[in-house]
Amino acid sequence: MARVWERAIRKVQLPIAYSEGFSPRAKLSFGLALPTVFESAAEYVDITLEDTVEVDPLPEMLTNVMPEGIDVTGAIALTGKVESLQECVESTTWSLFVNSDPDELQAWAANVLAADELLVTRERKGKSRTDDVRPAILEIEIKPGQPEDVPAATAEVFAHLAAKPRALRPLELLEINPSGSTEEPSRTSVPSHFVLGRRIHQFIAPVGARRDPLAVGAAEASHDLSCAS
Amino acid sequence: MLSRVEKPARYIGCEEGSAAPEYTEGAVSWLLAYPDTYEIGLPNQGLQILNEILNERPDAVSERTYAPWTDLEAEMRAANLPLFSVETHRAAGEFDIIAFNLSSELVYTNLLNCLDLAHVPIRVADRTHEHPLVGAGGHATFNPEPLADFLDWVGIGDGEEIVGDVNEVVHAWKHSGSTDREEVLRQLSQIEGVYVPSLYDATFDGKKLLSIEPRFPEVPEIVEKRTVADLADWPYPKQQLVPLTEVVHDRLSVEVFRGCTRGCRFCQAGMITRPVRERPAEQVRTMIQEGLRRTGYDEVALTSLSTADFSGITEVVKATIEDDSMGCGDVSVSLPSLRVDAFTVGIAAELQRGRRSGLTFAPEAGTWRMRQVINKLITEEDLYASVEGAFSQGWRRVKLYFLTGLPTETDEDTLGIAELAKNCVAIGKKYNSGASVTVSVGGFVPKPFTPFQWFGQNTIEELNRKIYLLRDEVKKTKGVQMKWHDPAATFVEGMSSRGDRRLGAVIEQVWREGGTFQEWSEHFDVGRWNQAMEDHGLSVEWYTYRHREEDEVFPWDHLNAGLHKDFLWQDWRDALDEVGLEDCRWTPCYDCGACTGYGIEHVVASATPPAGGSQGTGQDLAKGHEVSVQLLARPVGAT
Structure with a gap:
């Protein structure tokens, strides 16, 4: 670029x-x-x-x-x-277009948001590290129904994710298992229900002002x- | 699918300068294919030139494709998705013609893989009128015999005029409603520079090739290469493609001349592209200026086989660097093939003002005796003066290219490489304690239409022995690094380079067993090649390592690159006698055949030999001597 x-x-x-x-x-x-x-x-x-x-x-x-x-x-x-x-981007919002059952998606989103902590195990420089990524998830909203410009998708997951102190990648979010711990997917793997992703905003300071x-x-x-x- | 593969930008096109062509009723559609990755294939000028020339014709449309990497190939096969063009993502099988650019023998299995992915039968014999006509061009096709079973037609020599002629034949055939494939192939065989392998019978006696003869009276016994007489008529590419993703040569390229007369005996490119045809300096300047303005690049490569020989080199370089009409910072100029002399270093200093990280020279051999054999007539003094020039002007790294496995080579010659490197690094240390020299060694592959076509290639074991011998010697000098090519890959290249059509079965077997991307070390497997040779009862020794006899029939004898076979034989004898041959641009004609045979001439703007060292000219030009010449000069500025 x-x-x-x-x-x-x-x-x-x-x-x-x-x-x-x-x-x-x-x-x-x-x-x-x-x-x-x-x-x-x-x-x-x-x-x-x-x-x-x-x-x-x-x-x-x-x-x-x-x-x-x-x-x-x-x-x-x-x-x-x-x-x-x-350094100054505080959070980002995403439209993640997916092909999966809207009811299951709603349940998944509710469970993710209800969780107190969401542990993700990541490999960094050969060392395994487990982080709680729950604080990075500021908002998730499921918009059921086929989005007009993404015909292959059945729903949109709108997500607002914190970029600090450690960013959660949007595809990582889709892989989170709210009822257990999650192994970090490899950087090249794509969740099977993922169709298309779009960044909507990058928000910067002052914090919370969006x-x-x-x-x-x-x-x-x-x-x-x-x-x- | 693209979200699951590496570097998806390889497959989406969208380069600046590219346009989705309009499919008009009845136009012949071409898919120009580069059988290697996008990063390597995109910068290829030949493919871009032909793509533009075809798209300018009202009766043709042309698109491009590249070999999909293994990850996308797996996805495509799983989804039964065919090979597609990058511009409009049209299925490859829907094109009238698929034409491959072949620059190296190691991509042959990729060619089969692309055809298979296109859902096109790989063998000519299995295709019908509903399948595309599969063609190829490029330097490797000067011996297309190993691919004879797979290619409907082959373009030999410069492609600019060939594609137009092929288009006309195919256009007429398409509109005739004929479904007779042999009919169109016979018509194609009438075009100068086009070879149709299936119209020829190859006769063998045991291992020996007896003849390759046409099956029909009108099909030519000898196919002559096609030569564009004047580059000024072909100012392409006019819209060089600017990719979105990083590629191997991410810069503007302007071809300043084609052909080379220095006569290095190992160099196939120099032999088959004769005579020298310079682009007028004025046109070069215009192409640079417009190209930079259009693309936004800040670097331009002036390409040819020896750019410092271009008559107007100093003026063109100065004009480019000093031209401030761009108004957007410095433009840097690169000369991909540097001559080994102080003059060249002077130009390099002129044009690499900002970035002096490394400079590359190609002495090719370690001793003067060896360089006389290969006719690369640079003296040790030339090399040291160049290296001194480079280090004294701020370069810190010098890279030296060498070949090993050359005819008559002894261990003394091989070790001479270490000696040269040692002396070069000593010169460097005078100027910079961190000075370093990298020695890059490649195994020599004898090529068709060169004086060394009779020479038996060194075995893998012998090349390895020489490389380790050299490595152990080089290790003794601090500041010298050594890199080398895998001799096993050199062996496969050599086998195909002078092979006949019986190798087709071997290439097919290696491909069927998954042997694609053979020039990528992680995919190369010499075992597959040895096994396939054995399975088809073919001798590796006979194809690769054997010295040929004077009167041996070569698989490329029915093709002509202009060079007389007796000229090449004489040059081979001269090589063995360690006799050099001067550059024919500045000395009388040796009648090699490349000019006289076609009634064409060298096209050069200046009758004065270039300033600089002795390389190739056999003359001491360092002191500015002028040598009397006989040649036809075009006035500077004439087009």
Whole structure:
């Protein structure tokens, strides 16, 4: 994705800043990584510029030179010290389109939300570690009925997941067994009932305010910026 | 399905520059296939060029496909989903023509696998008029005999004109309503540069090949390669594809010339692509400028077999680097095949201002005697001057490419590689205590249409012995690393490289037993190949390790790359006598046949030999000597 952005930025001749050193890299930093095969309506990137530019025409200019399927929907200018997007995303929301019995899904969601703790065993650097992922699950809502743009699915699982202190991956959520402990699925395996995933929001500070980075950036543009894009 | 496989972006197309073609009534549909992974196949210029040329025709449409990785293949087979094009995801079996790009022998089993995944019978004999016509082109098809049972037609040489001619024949046949497959094959055999294996009978006497002769009077006894006379007529690709995912060469490529006259005797590419045809410098500049602007790339590779030989190289490089019309940062230029001389290092310094991590040279052999045998006439002084130039100008790593298993090679020659590396690293230490030299060694494979086509390849054991001998010697010098190719893979490459059509059964068996992706070490299994040879009563020794006799009939004798067989034989004798041959661009013609046979000439902008070392020219050019030449020069800027 970084290469796609770099090429687009060169095409519209945006005065992007480069890192120093033997292999200068364009100064781009992204929000939380999107899982492979997921769609998204909420991706963010910080672009460090060497010069001020007019921001309003940027979304259209960039969209025109981006590959099909990537639309730039908004841009704001930030000045001063900017905290990295990766660090300041507090939570994310997801639409997970699945093909399974809606009643069973409802029961599963109720059990997950009712649980006091949900233990997931993960392998990290050869060590096995068990975490309680319940605090990371902020909200689950089952929307039964075939979603209009995903004909292969029978229902949508809407989820709001915390990104801190340890993020729960959306596909990991679908594998959770509320009545026992869960082995972490491998990063390439996909739950059998999963059809399509879509990121809806990335929310950043202030905590609990559920505001997206552009809104925060616009509101605080005149103040000290702690975290925005 | 895509969510369950690695790197799904390989299969979705959507590259910038690609467009889903419109299927017009009656147009001939082509599926251009690269039988290896997307990352390797996407940057292939040949496939992109032909795809564009075909799509510009009103009577053709063309799409691309690549070999699906094993994980997707398993999913496709489980779901009975056929091989598909990346642009519109159309089933491969629905195309009129499937044409493969074959750059190496190790992908042959992948070709069969792609056909099988396409639900197309792998053998010509089992196909009907309802199946696509299966073709192939690329350097490996200069000996297509091992694939004779599987390919309906083969394009030999430059493909730009061949595809148009093939399209016309197939278009007419399709509209005639004929269901006679042999009819269209016989028509295809009339096209210059097209070989139709099923129209020829191969006669054997025991192991020995007696002849390969046409079965019909109008089918040519000798198929001549096709050569594009002037690259200026073919400024392709105009819309180089920019992939969404990372590929092996993720940059703009501009081909600056085709052909090479340096005459390195091991190099098939140099022999079969003669004569030299330079692209006009002005066109090169335009292609670079427009390409960078369109793609947003910040790197351009100037490709050819020896780019420092391009007449306008200094001017083109300067113009590219200094041209600020891009207005978006530095553009870097890379020359994929560097000549070993100080001049080249000078250009490299010019164009790699920011990134000086590593520089690669290919001396190919460890001693001057050995380099005379292979006609790579660079002196030790050339190499040391280049390496000194590189280290003194800030490079920290130098990579040196060598071949082992060359004709007449002794252990002294092999160990000479370690000596060169040791001296190079000593030069480096003068400038940088962390200087390092990487020696990369490949086993030599004798190829058709080269002076070494008579040479018996070294066995796996012999190559291993030489490699370990060298490794033990190299270990003694700090700062020298060594890498090498698996001699077992070199053996399989060599067997297919000069094989005849009896090898088809072997390739099929290896494929049936799961032997795909053979150039990937994790999938390569030499045992399968040995077993298949044994099962079909074929001798590994006879196909691979045996020296050929002067009058032996080769499986590619009914094809012609332009080079006279007696010229190649003489060059082979000269090699054994350790006699070098100067570059024919700057010395009188040796009548190898590549120009005279086709009434074409070298197309070069400058009659002055390039500045630099002695490589290939046999002359000391380092001091700026000019050598009198005889050639037809095109005025600079003319198109």
